[in-house]
Amino acid sequence: MSETPGTPMLKAEAIRSGYHGVTVIKGLDFEVGNEVFAVLGANGAGKTTLLATLARLIPLMGGRIQFRGEDVSDLPPYETAGRGIGYVPQEKGVFAELTVLENLTVGGMIGERSQDERMAEVFELFPDLETLQTQTAGTLSGGESRMVAAGRAMMQDPILLLLDEPTAGLSPLYVDMFFEKITEIHETRGVGIVLAEQNATKALEVADRVMVLSLGEAFLIEAATELTTKQLKEGYRI
Ligand SMILES: Nc1ncnc2c1ncn2[C@@H]1O[C@H](COP(=O)(O)OP(=O)(O)OP(=O)(O)O)[C@@H](O)[C@H]1O
Ligand SMILES: [Mg+2]
Missing domain, CATH: 3.40.50.300 (P-loop containing nucleotide triphosphate hydrolases)
Structure with missing residues (x-):
């Protein structure tokens, strides 16, 4: 082993x-x-x-x-x-009724660093999310949803x-x-x-x-x- x-x-x-x-x-x-x-x-x-x-x-x-x-x-x-411990489940893992920005904000409720700082890092990692931030998560494509789910987990540091x-x-x-x-x-x-x-x-x-x-x-x-x-x-x- x-x-x-x-x-x-x-x-x-x-x-x-x-x-x-x-x-x-x-x-x-x-x-x-x-x-x-x-x-x-x-x-x-x-x-x-x-x-x-x-x-x-x-x-x-x-x-x-x-x-x-x-x-x-x-x-x-x-x-x-x-x-x-961050977790991105197998299924979409987003709040369908919330916007991309709101989904990310939920993730950022845990932890101490400023939300803005973490949000900027997530946008750096997944630039598409910055463009999509006002879109309702339920209307995203499969790939976009996966990015939101991963971005939300990254917001938890x-x-x-x-x-x-x-x-x-x-x-x-x-x-x-x-x-x-x-x-x-x-x-x-x-x-x-x-x-x-x-x-x-x-x-x-x-x-x-x-x-x-x-x-x-x-x-x-x-x-x-x-x-x-x-x-x-x-x-x-x-
Ligand atoms: N909620 C559940 N209730 C009862 N049995 C379940 C439940 N979820 C999964 N199982 C059973 O547990 C076993 C393992 O399933 P699991 O979803 O962990 O496999 P997996 O390796 O993730 O498969 P996949 O590659 O298809 O995602 C399977 O036999 C499945 O039928
Ligand atoms: Mg599985």
Whole structure:
């Protein structure tokens, strides 16, 4: 198993979670440092369930989660957000009735730095959002919505950002742009990233380490450069 770069930001110990008593995440142990940590796996492998569990939106059935050395297992999601865990869900993740600007402002309610300063940084990262700021979020395209959802999470000044398939269903141009932004958020803003992805090829271009989930278990955790096609195929059971 590959080494976690630096001090772990997040540490998951034997975590189990699921829905209505059915276990989906079946005892995962892993650490995430200041890196891009990709979570790969087939449809239904448990990627969304894992990220929602890390964001503390789904109760733990067992195990514990530490963030920056503190146990966050029993905290509600707004508390984990306040401590620096940003979350961009798989579905659109915007308030459809609110404008782009209002969506971003909601994100900026957490934290201490001025809203204006953070808004300027988000517009620098996603210049399209500045142009779209008065538009109602419900009328945005899929790609634009994803930018708003990511921008809103960035307004929270996250230390660790959980991104659930941010490019699913987007056109190739948007996909490339989004992956560039992921690298930029990590490299220039120092944010750790947990990236759930179906698109293994693109994920491996930006990831430092990879966990392949298979039916809620870690098939492997490996440096992205070490992962072989054979392992990937086995992990995806294809
Ligand atoms: N709200 C829910 N209630 C009950 N079961 C659920 C719920 N959400 C997901 N599941 C089940 O949990 C398992 C894992 O689903 P999950 O959405 O975490 O997978 P995924 O890896 O994110 O898949 P995808 O790539 O399709 O997004 C699946 O068997 C799914 O049917
Ligand atoms: Mg999913």
